[in-house]
Amino acid sequence: MASGVVHNKRTLWQQIVRNRSCYFFMSGYLIVFLLFTVIPVLAAIVLGFTNFNLVQSPGFVGLDNYVNLFLNDDVFLIGLKNTLILAAVTGPVGYILSLALAWMINELPPKPRAFLTLLFYAPAISGGAAYVWTIIFNNDTNGYLNSFLYNFGLVDSAVQWLSDERYMMAVAVIVTLWMSMGTGFLSFIAGLQGVDKSMYEAGAMDGIRNRYQELWYITLPAIKPQLLFGAVISIASSFGIGELMTQLFGYPSNNYAMHTIVLHIQDYGGARFEMGYACAVATVLFVMMIVTNSVIQKLLRKVGS
């Protein structure tokens, strides 16, 4: 028994030595990846239990940060609520919209297909263009939407799109959706083009009658790997909303109405240097993302069955 363990260890070590060039190839990337992705995530989880402030050495405070977050920090609760609403709305809607548009574009000839792909993808990569929404939704009559509604007599005074709490969430959702045909969308388009055409013919013989049956029984199962990938991208971006809210509504937005968890992390970490507290907030976000991801991945595996 004991000698067996030693034997295994030796072969493992021998395998590592024999493949040393593999580790050499990976070393550059893995060092950077460890330093700037793995360690920050792990550090956030550990520091979330401390009162670290970047100057003094961190002291262990147990669950104090989490107790304060959920019981005493009203602004965090607003951020939590908004993040959940934005994720629950823009995540699934953006995902389904990306899939629907990719599916429709896929039926077109190559030239229009390439053009429409560019058009829908462009907002996702042109962060610089998001500012026009602040002109479109501007609070005074110089705003495009207000002027339009005013001219048609639909409103008699300018609507405060960017500071009235009744409208801010709707504005945020519209702009986010506009930018949501990103990496997942590209993956869907590429996946759809790769579906084996003979599967459709086989399906037609087996009694597939229309494009919707074809979508559910043939196309979606065939692009399941892309669907799983797209879901990860969608969760990563919909839970990470923050920067865009500052661009649209300023920081802080009126009454913190469009506060999100990412903005809360930045506020405590970047401005107040209460790093322990900010890390606790980040940990809450990480846990929410990981849990959502594992649920969604389980659900998507059922597609077409």
Place this chain on the structure above:
Amino acid sequence: MNNKVQKAKKHRYHRRIGRSFGGDVAMIIFLLLFGSLTAFPLIYAIGNAFKPLDEFFVFPPHFFPQSPTMQNFSDLNNLLGNSLVPFSRSLFNTVFITVVGTCGLILLASMCAYPLAKKEFPGRQFIFKVIVAALLFNGTVTAVPLYIVMSKLGLVDNYLVMILPAFGLPMGLYIMKQFMEQMVPDSLMEAAYIDGARDFRVFWSIVMPMVRPAWLTLIIFSVQALWGTGSNALIYSDEYKTLAYSLSQIAASGLAYAGVGGAIGLIMMSVPIVVFILTQSNITEAMSTSGMKE
């Protein structure tokens, strides 16, 4: 010849299965409607760059510039020429960060992807699983802990603060590894090994040229992320400030600079879009391998 005709017939056949005319029309209408809604803000953003200032304050506002002008761009140059960081300097910073960050990512990610895709060694699956899990955490959610790590490493007020994290973009490695695994035939590599080539030679002369679509895809992801690099809490000196930072300062200085803001917006949005247009067909090829295995 005969084969070709058969292929064409098959293709037509596929397109006709269950395609009702009504469904086609509904689909085209939806695409047109949604396409114009998407295009509207983009066209508006382009138009704004060429609008003279007074047109920003007319009521009702015009969609297209009435008397297009290049004034905004020369204003931008003058405005930034007088500021602490000249326009040329912040432009240089952004271009420098984008180019170095992108080249580094391509080199490191492809070197790391090669054994992960093509070799068998202890830890291979574990490493890839960690990288897939990391796809969830982009820079926005890890910014504050990253700041702590950076400051503990003494990386303050330095280009590296903005460049180094880009080298380790999880999406870059993921796309590269998937493409290598599915698109580079093992037989080619084996032949080279039999001819006596070493690992690096096989990687550099055989694998790298074959994964060109994947590194073009890495370019768009990396350029998109780096070109928009804005303020960074660890950058204090003005000479390291980026274009996006200078631009956000101007945009924040009020409606009097709306025209300059429009010019800035156009500069910021056009670079990633142009890069995408140049690489589009390769990206579609590379993304076809992006799916996740169950």
